[in-house]
Amino acid sequence: MKVGRRVLATLFAAAIAAAPFAAQQAVGQGKAPVVKYKIVDEDSIPESLTGKPGDPEKGKKWAIAGRLGHCIACHVMPVDQPYMGEVGPSLVGVASRYEAGQLRMLIVNPKVINEDTMMPAFYKADGFHRVRKAFVGTTMLSAQQVEDIVAYLMTLKEEEKD
Numbered sequence: 001m002k003v004g005r006r007v008l009a010t011l012f013a014a015a016i017a018a019a020p021f022a023a024q025q026a027v028g029q030g031k032a033p034v035v036k037y038k039i040v041d042e043d044s045i046p047e048s049l050t051g052k053p054g055d056p057e058k059g060k061k062w063a064i065a066g067r068l069g070h071c072i073a074c075h076v077m078p079v080d081q082p083y084m085g086e087v088g089p090s091l092v093g094v095a096s097r098y099e100a101g102q103l104r105m106l107i108v109n110p111k112v113i114n115e116d117t118m119m120p121a122f123y124k125a126d127g128f129h130r131v132r133k134a135f136v137g138t139t140m141l142s143a144q145q146v147e148d149i150v151a152y153l154m155t156l157k158e159e160e161k162d
């Protein structure tokens with residue numbers, strides 16, 4: 001049922017995008033104030049948010065986990081999962097297209113790069129509407145979880161071709 005899955009994927013992503021911050025902020029992994037970071041060349045955060053490298057194994061878990069990144073709701077990834085959305089581009093080989101700093105920027109706040117994107121800002125604690133009181137001032141991912149996901153994405157290199 002390919003068509004059915006695609007329709008479902010679209011509905012699901014639309015629900016995520018439209019109802020964002022009741023459901024999504026509910027995660028509330030990180031606390032405000034968010035750590036200060038510097039954007040370089042308008043599309044990159046070259047320095048680790050925590051000053052430490054991320055753990056790619058954990059990053060893979062956060063990227064799949066429904067209550068955390070849930071990147072697979074919108075992106076195909078090279079993982080063994082029954083459901084993956086196709087709202088955003090496939091993340092297969094993404095490390096061959098982006099530098100770590102650019103990936104960090106995209107996860108922290110993709111709206112800096114594309115104001116109209118459906119992708120949520122995972123490390124942003126203000127400027128949201130309709131946030132449940134308990135989650136005011138929280139970010140969807142903690143700084144360390146962002147770093148873990150960056151580390152995981154950096155392992156997704158395009159396979160070498162001869």
Ligand code: HEC
Pocket residue numbers: 013016017063069070071072073074075087088089090091094097103106107110114116117118119120122149153
């Ligand atoms: C609600 C859907 C949605 C979710 C959830 C989502 N993204 Fe995205 N993402 C998109 C869309 C749509 C794009 C396409 C670019 C744009 O809209 O600006 C994108 C683009 C990207 C890109 C650039 C890819 C390329 O090849 O250009 C990366 C990297 C990325 N997302 C990573 C992630 C990660 C990591 C997560 C989980 C922490 C995530 N996304 C969660 C929708 C989503």
